[in-house]
Amino acid sequence: MTARPDHSPKPLRVLVLGGTRSGKSAYAESVAQSCSSSLERGRVRYVATGRRDPNDADWQDRIDAHRRRRPHAWETTEIFESLPATLSAEADVTIVDDLGTWLTGVIDDGDAWTLPRGTVAPEGDALVDAVVRCTGTVLLVSPEVGWGVIPSTRSGRLFQDEMGSLNGRLAAVCDRVVLVVAGLPLMLKDTREQAGPTR
Template sequence: MSESRQAVRTLVLGGIRSGKSRWAETALADESVVRYVATGALADSDPSWARRVAAHRERRPESWRTVETDDVAAVLRDDSVTATMVDDLGSWLTATFDRRGWDGGSVTPDVDDLVGAVETFTGRLALVSPEVGLTVVAATASGRRFTDELGTLNQKLAQCCEQVVLVVAGLPVWVKSTKALS
């Protein structure tokens, strides 16, 4: 962690293509080493998704170390000092539902584990997550369940993070802030 900055956990919210990932990358740009936790699986059969992943990879400095996993809590507990960016929690929650089951499997233990790991993290941390509830209610049961669980996750993380920023059109709107980062 750079000596001029305090350890701060920041939840970065925003809609799809809002610039939330780019904002989080910029917020950690002064760190000499950043661990980038990529939660989205690379689907070889989806060229559009592969292009998105490639664009994210190309933006990251070479000094950043990428960890591709859906076990974010374990990564945070493994080294709670290295500046870390997690991108993104919507993909993490999707993988958790895929593992637990969309029709009744509980994601609560996974959510609680992740929140606990964030609460004990001592380095700079940027958690990127889609904001929910700004559009129509999903037409499917699984869509509504995802929205409900992501909203709950975001609320729990907002409580344990020192900062929460909503990125709209690439611009930060501070929801909760400290003086350590601006």
């Protein structure tokens, strides 16, 4: 018996980079909306990495604004456990927004702000591995940290170095890497385009 061709969409891994208020989150959300619309019953999972702080009203307002603009049908997961473990759970489309706040939480939890660089690398390795194994489309929103001045504090330099290293490792395994500047997406990498359309 001849096997039927598999027409199910292949997993798509997209890294969306940008500076503060660059429009990277909105771009990732528009791609997720497009991807879910092309599926018969596309389930979108929004993984919010920002930790709520009742003492920071401005931060709370920012989180709530993000939540209000998302479609009501989307499932929102606020991270209180391992991000790699969260990605291992099936979903048609997953947005992680964003990796900067996730990494900050990892460094906080490990009390690693004064420890040597590379201390939190195992958590980054686990995330990269989870992205590689993801069975659905995953959109990773992350800050581009290579354009700013060198921070004046050790903790600032540590974050910049660790974030830049993680972005590089994720870019290597993602199918697409997009840089968003002033709301405009610039395609830095697209292996799907080079390989031609897939069925």
